[in-house]
Amino acid sequence: MTHRATRHGIAVGAATAAAALTLLSTGTAHAAPDSVTWTDRVASVTRTVSDASPKVGDTITVTTKFERSTSPDLQLNWVKDFHDACLTYVSDSAKLDDGTGAKGVEPYLEIRPGFIAGDFMATSYRVFVKAAAPVTFTAQYTVGASCTRGTPLSSGTSYLGSLGKGDYNSYGPFITVAKDSDGGGGVSTGSLGSLLGTGSSK
Structure with a gap:
């Protein structure tokens, strides 16, 4: 027994x-991904952030997708990716994918505190958005300690192409840095010890 x-x-x-x-x-x-989509006379644009509520120290990925449903093709000359200055661009993370594989954008990338800008007219390849063949521009950022916690931070894009220009520097998606806590709602070591019955004895 x-x-x-x-x-x-x-x-x-x-x-x-x-x-x-x-x-x-x-x-x-x-992680809580978020995205926003809009359409202008040139293209349909979708911006996605891998985590809209990151913690300080996290790395997030922002993707901007350009699509067209009809001809003629849109040649992209340059694309700007706007972000709060408290986010730091991750070196060599900017990529362009036109359906034939991801291509690096550096060294033809302007890096500023509030945005990065890829100049595709200077690269060895040309970028065309074709009907049913989207193009994506991707970059990664590290969330800095100077980010305001709990307040939505705007982001957006602007671009220039053969069919016109678009300025959407605050269209989103918005990023809200999590307030300081025990690591995003996790169970503390003390709580885990209590659950397991391994906490300090009376």
């Missing part, structure tokens, strides 16, 4: 530990 009681206790302890670890992993899985 004693042996059975011991085994039952181990089983309960293992189940509790599994539940606690589930809570811990759920708390830290905070």
Whole structure:
């Protein structure tokens, strides 16, 4: 009987530990992607951020997709990606994908505190947005400690192409840096110890 009681206790302890670890992993899985789409006379534009509520120190990916449904093709001359100055561009992360594979944009990339700008007329390749063949411009940023917590930070894009120009420097998506906490709602070590029954004894 004693042996059975011991085994039952181990089983309960293992189940509790599994539940606690589930809570811990759920708390830290905070990524919340967001996107916004609009259409002008030149193209349909979709901007997506991999995490709209990041923490300080996180790296986020921003993707801008250009699409056309009819001819003629749109040749992109340059694209600007606007972001809050508290976000730092990740070196060599800017890429252009026209359906034939991702291409680097540097060294033809202007990097400023509030935006980056890719000059495709200076690159060795040309960029065409064709009907049913979208083009995406992607870049990564690190969230800095100077970012205001809990306040939406605007972002956007502007571009110039063979069919015209578009200025949408604050169309979004908006990014709201999480306020300081225990790491995004995770279970603290002390709480985990209590759940597992390994906390300090009375």
